[in-house]
Amino acid sequence: MAVSLRPLRAEDGETVLAWRNSAAVAPYMYSEHRITPAEHAAWLARALEEGGRAEGDRRFWIIELDAAGVGLANLAKIDRANSKCEWAYYLADPATRGRGVGSVVEWLVLAFVFERLGLNRLWCEVLVENEAVWGLHERFGFVREALLRAHVRKAGVFRDVVGLGMLSADWPAARAAALARLAEKRVSVGELEAALAGM
Structure with a gap:
């Protein structure tokens, strides 16, 4: 099993749109509506522009398993002044789950943030019912810092969100345990x- 993250490219557009609207991904995103091709094209243009700038505040990667795209990972709100950012990822093919792909993605993003970018803090938010993902974050050393009550509305119902953070000071011990x-x-x-x- 070879897992890698490569930068998002323009030719990934149709695939990523299908993923974003799929039953495997859409229920776990904050957005509620079906994403239109025009809306996605605008999102993709911004993602490529931001991700292509050294000082941009976002990064996007296609998650590949044995050289085939299976999901998307991203950093957002990269704030160099306060040395922090946010992140999220999804695996679009349910067949990849339970195989350790998410664990490799988790390690790669953490190493990128703390070792390559040299940031002090990484934050993420996960719908409370998505225990598999926030549990994985906790196993990798994230600390649950918040329960954001009624934070998003999905299918007409307000949903709680778990907020988790990791500091660069936590990373050496978390890195060794993850390895x-x-x-x-x-x-x-x-x-x-x-x-x-x-x-």
Whole structure:
């Protein structure tokens, strides 16, 4: 199993739109409506423009499993003055879940934020019922810092959101524990370092 993150490209547009509107992804996003091609085209143009600038405040990657696209990861609100950003990801193909793909993505993004960008803080928000994802974040060393009550409306119902954060000071211990966990899944440090270099 080879997992990597490569920068989002214009030719990924149709695939990502299908993912964003799919039953595997849409229920876990904050947006409620079906995303139109025009709306997606505007989003993609902004994503490519921001992601292409060294000082841009966003980064987008296609998650690849054995060289096939299976999801999207991103950083948002990269704030260099306050040394922090937010992140999110999704796996669009349910067949990839439970195989350790999310664990590799988690490690790569954390290493990128704390080792490559040198930021102090990483934040994420997850719908409270999506326990698989916020549980994975906690296993990787994120601390639950908030329960945002009635934070988003989905299908006409206000939903709670779990807010989780990690500091750069937490990363060395979290990194070592994550590497041990990934080694049990037969993911080597060399594979991780090579994937990180390609981001």
